[in-house]
Amino acid sequence: MTEISSDVIRGYNDTMILFLILEAPSYGYEISKQIKNLSENKYVIKETTLYSAFSRMEKNGYVESFSQEAENSGKKRTYYRITDSGKNYYKEKCEEWALTKEVVERFIEGH
Amino acid sequence: MTEISSDVIRGYNDTMILFLILEAPSYGYEISKQIKNLSENKYVIKETTLYSAFSRMEKNGYVESFSQEAENSGKKRTYYRITDSGKNYYKEKCEEWALTKEVVERFIEGH
């Protein structure tokens, strides 16, 4: 079965991550599991890719991080919250996706 | 208006190029114009990106090059012809596109 290579999805890693924190903040490990589940195992983001995306997006002002202890244990996690700027960026990426889809499909057999 | 960034389309440059030589060989300058036209100016491939894609794909056996003079003038052009391996690669990319589309849309608002 065909697998999704990182080169074809690389433009959407940020978008996927932002989508998952639109409603509530989350953290790396959780996000990575959700991407795997939502994609039905078709795409698994690499840890280093994920964490470097977070720090890049924080630098760009799309997310903010804060440290918080897990509910049950006293273990600390780094949570990320989407900013207004991040929400705008996400929306732009959604529009760009629509455009990209339209363009790419003209070069795909059977369209 | 949103523009298509190279990061989101980067996984499909090879696919677009191969699509344009499926029926008959072509050359760099022509391909670049066709991509621009077929995409209705939404995507313009950079010259360096295009030519390096050609040489990479030749190295990988997806295309073969040959030199030929232009019909009217005596000017030489480097034409590229798709190989059987290139056709397979193109087909795989089409399947991968279907999968990618399905996955990405789960992370896009309004889907």
Add this chain to the structure above:
DNA sequence: TGTCGTACTATGTCTGTCGTAGTAAATATA
């Protein structure tokens, strides 16, 4: 006690794209 799952950080490499620049012949324009 040791393994597994959780939750990361650090570092260096690789690949594809891009910016810049240059070459050179053919064609269009003045």
Add this chain to the structure above:
DNA sequence: TATATTTACTACGACAGACATAGTACGACA
């Protein structure tokens, strides 16, 4: 006829994002 533009590339170095690899550390479980 001189000049500008279009055509058709090549060379080179920089950069960003993804990746492999490795390591840390804590908790749960057997």
